[in-house]
Amino acid sequence: MNQLDLIKNKATAAQMNNEKQPAHEQVYQTLKAQILFGDLVPGQPVTIQGLSDSLGVGMTPVREAIRRLISDGALVFQGNRRVSVPLLSDVHVQELIFARKAIESELSKRAIANLNEANIDRLEQLDKQLDRTISEGDVGGYLRLNHAFHETLYSFADAPILSDLAERLWLRFGPSLRVVCGRFGTQSLPDRHKDIISALRNRDSEKAALATAQDVEQGMDLISGALATRT
Amino acid sequence: MNQLDLIKNKATAAQMNNEKQPAHEQVYQTLKAQILFGDLVPGQPVTIQGLSDSLGVGMTPVREAIRRLISDGALVFQGNRRVSVPLLSDVHVQELIFARKAIESELSKRAIANLNEANIDRLEQLDKQLDRTISEGDVGGYLRLNHAFHETLYSFADAPILSDLAERLWLRFGPSLRVVCGRFGTQSLPDRHKDIISALRNRDSEKAALATAQDVEQGMDLISGALATRT
DNA sequence: CAGCAATTAATTTGATCATATTCTAGCCCC
């Protein structure tokens, strides 16, 4: 199990549930985290042998994980058998904005029915930690905690299909968001987490949905703006 | 290429673009069609060797296609390494209703900008063929043409991410829809295609979105109702 | 220098085998 120990060491925010997970699952989780949090860069080619070397596992589990991530939209097939991390165009960002607002607002709404005060405290705690990463200029920490905030919130929605769709969308913009954060710094990262939390405490699902939509829009506008200044 | 000839013969509505597609891609397309149009049954276990035998290809491309379809939500991992065709619960159907209405309405709206009269004629033609399958009691034909109608419409939206999400959702309910159609017959299959077409001809995007949402709701309510009577 | 062809290198794909894991059937006991 030397190779799996290597995976564990390289995992960033990957959930290593236990040692019994097959290698392909562990590779998938590792790669997913790398994409979500921008360790893989937009446009970067991804090869089976390259990942096999860097992750210290064989080619078979890497192949299988890559297949899954292509279906997730997290990696794109180039048409010449090559695979890379997706670039985002502004058209794609507009699509992401629409889809995220529709889906994530609904998830916030649905989560309210299942949230108790301790759960909301947990979200508030995550947001405090997030604020710390912002003041410390910790981009990687910001990305992980921002994702954790949303993922935790939506996990209470009891809506696996919608959560699955949301995760797919996050995988599409993760690498680009990392680039944007690195370029503009953590001070430029607005969010509406406190509004979301306040709406949750008040059991106001409409306000929660609205704050979520605004949170989505602010984050994606950052990427959209960065794309515009890049051309 | 004997094995690939076998795939071709077994393909139902699979798009066999050319002979140059790798086997894993062809298996994926074949399985996708089988799931969409209900040749695979809710709850049915799916094994690598079983598909390898029935499709006449080796295990490697089958494994890779299965991985992709699990990520698509079209097949589900049981947690004991086994894979099966998803069953739908009513909670899932409600999620699907929400997501499909949000996404597919938007796709219809966006399609209007790119549709000319010939395109709309084509949709109308598909709908006429669809009406024929209904009067002939041709369940398989109905499912394929219903999907083709929507897929064609949404392809004009120039919204690859939203279309991808929609396809994912269709893959989740395809097998259950087939069961419902078989149980209640084609006469019970309401749709709003004519309203959609009329709205398209009038360039009325709000009406197109509304008719799409109603179309979605009617179709999914059929599944929901069937689930209720099954328990 | 540019363009083309040939060669080499890099990468993907599929086969196939061994090993690990899960399921099933049969047996025994209470």
Next chain:
DNA sequence: GGGGCTAGAATATGATCAAATTAATTGCTG
């Protein structure tokens, strides 16, 4: 009849190799 155990069958997983495909490099010619 129910529960537990074991052996064998079924299935998934990962390794590893050869063949196919694509990319990159090199050499030659005008």
